[in-house]
């Protein structure tokens with residue numbers, strides 16, 4: 001998600017410093033962004049030459065290095081794994097290193113922004129910007145207002161999302177999973193029950209949702225694209241936040257993750273994926 005968010009920002013003219021603890025992830029992200037920009041350029045969806053767009057991207061190992069590189073940043077967007085204590089630790093560390101007027105956002109899928117805000121000294125400059133993946137292709141961002149987010153920062157978040165060419169869905173009541181993930185989680189919970197109980201297959205559900213309900217991708221394809229490890233983390237987070245009915249206890253996805261089948265990013269999920277220029281594709 002971090003690399004997708006970085007990509008749409010550089011496409012819209014922002015300079016970005018993409019930070020990760022893993023050099024391997026940074027290299028993969030940069031290669032993936034270059035590949036995607038090339039594809040979008042070939043299709044005429046971006047006019048600027050990919051090499052020139054890519055010049056706006058820097059990478060840095062760790063937040064410390066990234067934030068020291070340019071103290072004049074306007075937004076910090078956190079997109080580490082869905083783990084409340086890790087996110088709180090990172091957010092507190094970020095806040096200590098940036099000026100008070102810099103806005104901080106989280107891309108969490110499930111944790112109420114107001115809970116994460118407890119780690120900050122200035123929670124009024126903090127909000128949720130919940131992007132959907134693959135970020136360069138999806139037009140939606142949920143813009144989440146925490147209990148302490150200021151009116152001005154929320155408005156700037158809405159404007160920022162519009163600047164990126166995305167549709168901002170306002171979430172003014174900060175509940176676990178916000179809006180879209182609650183709807184998806186409810187559907188996907190039932191899908192997992194149906195498959196685990198031998199009633200049908202992922203392929204039939206996906207085909208059925210495309211043909212019968214006009215979805216452009218089925219729920220299992222969406223899960224493969226999101227990353228099955230991420231799906232498990234989000235599900236467990238929802239459960240721990242008291243939303244058990246949005247979580248399936250079948251263990252269907254957990255067992256796949258245990259075997260290393262993480263979806264598109266590992267080459268195998270509910271479907272197999274081949275490789276193309278360093279990116280996996282179905």
Ligand SMILES: NC(=O)c1ccc[n+]([C@@H]2O[C@H](COP(=O)([O-])OP(=O)(O)OC[C@H]3O[C@@H](n4cnc5c(N)ncnc54)[C@H](O)[C@@H]3O)[C@@H](O)[C@H]2O)c1
Pocket residue numbers: 001002019020021022025062063079080081082083086090107108109110130131132133225226227230234
């Ligand atoms: N996958 C999706 O479709 C999707 C959609 C919307 C929101 N999200 C949310 O975005 C966030 C990231 O999800 P993802 O699927 O991209 O996960 P991911 O596992 O693909 O990526 C997480 C990245 O965080 C890095 N990381 C871990 N610990 C770190 C640390 N201490 N400092 C810096 N970087 C660190 C990892 O190296 C990795 O590159 C989660 O909060 C998730 O819920 C995911």
